[in-house]
Structures are given as C-alpha cells and as structure tokens.
Amino acid sequence: MAASITRVEDVSGPLEKCLSGLGFEVHPLKVGWYNAVLPPSLALSYPDDTLAVVVFSTPSMFEKAFLPFLEEQSCGGVRDPIDQCVRQCVSSAVSQCFQGQKVDVSYDFELLPSRRPRFLAQTAAHVSGGAYYYQQSDVTDPPWTDKKMFGVCVHPQFGGWFAIRALLVFVDLRGGSDLQQPPPADCVPSREGRVQLLEAFNLRWQDWSYRNIVPPVETYSQRQKDYFSCRPAERLALLKSWGFLLKKEGADETAETQEELSGHG
Structure with a gap:
C-alpha cells in the first residue's frame, strides 16, 4: 500500500x-506532471501523485565523479564509461538512502524493446x-517551414552545459x-x-x-570537451591516452541522436 509523505x-x-x-542535481516531481503533457502511449504507468526525482549532471561531474571512477576500476566491455559511472553513482545513492524502499530507476541511455527511450529526459526536466x-512550438511564426527542429x-x-541522466520513481x-x-526559468524569452x-x-x-545561450x-x-567531442567509438582510446587502463573488448558504441546529444554531455 502506498505511503503518503508530507515532506518532499x-x-x-x-x-x-x-x-x-x-x-549532480536532483529535482523532485510528480508523475502526473510528466504524464499530463504527453500522449497516453508515452505515459509512465504509475498513479499521478507518485513521487519521482530527475537527476542532472553538472559540469563538475566529470572531474568529481567520472575521472575518480575511472581511476578505481577498468571499464572493459561497457557501452559507455559515462553511463556506467552515472549508474554506479545513482544506484549507490539509492541503496544508501532508501533501503527497503521500491525505487524504479530509468537512465537516459536505456531503451524499451520498441526502441523508445524509457523516459523522455527533456520533458521530465x-x-x-x-x-x-525549448521546442519548435515555442517559437512564434517559426522560420523553418520544411525542417523539423x-x-x-x-x-x-549552466545554460547547455549540463545533462539529464536519470529518473527515479518512488513507487510506494x-x-x-x-x-x-514550479515553472522552469524561461532563460530565453525572446523569439x-x-x-x-x-x-x-x-x-x-x-x-x-x-550551450552559451545564457551566460553559464x-x-x-x-578535458571534458575533448572527451565529448570524440566519436563514441574513439573515447576508450582517448581515455587510454590519458593513462586509464581500459579494455576495448566487447565495447558496443551506438550512434548518437539529437535527443542523446542533449543528455550525453
């Protein structure tokens, strides 16, 4: 049976x-806020008042979490070391803070069998x-008549110097x-x-x-720019050149999409 809380x-x-x-940053929300702006086919299957939290990475995550993560272990056979680092940080925090609590965690890099993302990161943010x-529909009289933006x-x-990493749903x-x-800050109000x-x-x-549309x-x-400027398949080689002992065997990089660019660096 679901528990009611009074203090987020x-x-x-x-x-x-x-x-x-x-x-990292954490921002609480209710599942109903997310479902209200999406078609039923994309809705999360929880009651509307279910508590959730969306997790952002800020610029300092690279030096504070990622590089120490690489120093502690080899990352052979992973899709993306950043993804593995985020998963370890978030799962460790959930285990430490919410023992016995049912928490469904979705990461920005995870896909459903239908190839849709497990959650729409930018909508949750x-x-x-x-x-x-900011979407094409936010532009009055958009100048693009035959192109999807x-x-x-x-x-x-931080302007664009951040990423949306995970959604935590506290099921009970x-x-x-x-x-x-809370309304998001309209940092770019003009057409x-x-x-x-x-x-x-x-x-x-x-x-x-x-990323500099507002002064960050x-x-x-x-070093972080160098990493994210690399093609995904070349990033392990770059990390090796920095002195990290990484194995390339089994690495399986996929092409980045525009949605992934906003969430993967």
Whole structure:
C-alpha cells in the first residue's frame, strides 16, 4: 500500500547529500506532471501523485565523479564509461538512502524493446522546473517551414552545459501538498533568442555555441570537451591516452541522436 509523505525533503534531501558532492542535481516531481503533457502511449504507468526525482549532471561531474571512477576500476566491455559511472553513482545513492524502499530507476541511455527511450529526459526536466525545454512550438511564426527542429533544454545557471541522466520513481510514495509544480526559468524569452538557440543546436551543435545561450556560471573543462567531442567509438582510446587502463573488448558504441546529444554531455 502506498505511503503518503508530507515532506518532499525527506527524499530529495538525502539524495542531494549523496549526489551533490559528485556534481549532480536532483529535482523532485510528480508523475502526473510528466504524464499530463504527453500522449497516453508515452505515459509512465504509475498513479499521478507518485513521487519521482530527475537527476542532472553538472559540469563538475566529470572531474568529481567520472575521472575518480575511472581511476578505481577498468571499464572493459561497457557501452559507455559515462553511463556506467552515472549508474554506479545513482544506484549507490539509492541503496544508501532508501533501503527497503521500491525505487524504479530509468537512465537516459536505456531503451524499451520498441526502441523508445524509457523516459523522455527533456520533458521530465521541464515539468520538474529544473530546466526549460525549448521546442519548435515555442517559437512564434517559426522560420523553418520544411525542417523539423529538435528541442533542447536550457539550465538557468549552466545554460547547455549540463545533462539529464536519470529518473527515479518512488513507487510506494505519494507526493505531499508541499510539492507544488514550479515553472522552469524561461532563460530565453525572446523569439530571436529561441530561433538562435534551436538553429545553433540543430545546425551547429558541434561548436558548443548553443550551450552559451545564457551566460553559464560554469562550463565543461577542456578535458571534458575533448572527451565529448570524440566519436563514441574513439573515447576508450582517448581515455587510454590519458593513462586509464581500459579494455576495448566487447565495447558496443551506438550512434548518437539529437535527443542523446542533449543528455550525453
């Protein structure tokens, strides 16, 4: 039977204590907020007031969590060392903070058998209030008549220098009255700015310029930029050149999509 909670901080507080020092942010939400903006075919199968948390990585995650993770172990046979690092950090925090509690964790890199993502990361970020998801529909009289423009999230402090990593659903917990839906900060309110953002993300994402659509308080280090600029299949070789003992056998990299670009660096 579901338990009712009155303090969201009882969930977000312990998670933040475990993860913030590793360069992560946590943003609570109710499943109903997410389901309300999606068609039923994409909805999460939980009651609307079920408590969830979306996890972001900030620029410091690379140095605070990823590089120490690589120093501690070999990453042979993994799809992506970043994914493995995030999984270890999040699963460790859940085990440490919520023993005996049923928590369904979905990661941004996981796909359903239908090849759809397990959750829509940018939608979850937007409805939690953590980042604004700018889409083609947010542009008045859009200038693109025959081209689909993928949307992108902007963080109020980090601009585009962040990633959406995981969604944690606390199956037996219901959000209390203290959890009211916060609107995400509209960092790019003008039509001109939104056109600039979507064109930079869709047409010139490799030059990083869309990430600076608002002045960020912190950006990726040069080493982190070098890593994410590499093709996925070349990243293990780059890490080896940095002195990490990694095995390439069994590595299975997949091509990145526009949705993955916003969540994978």
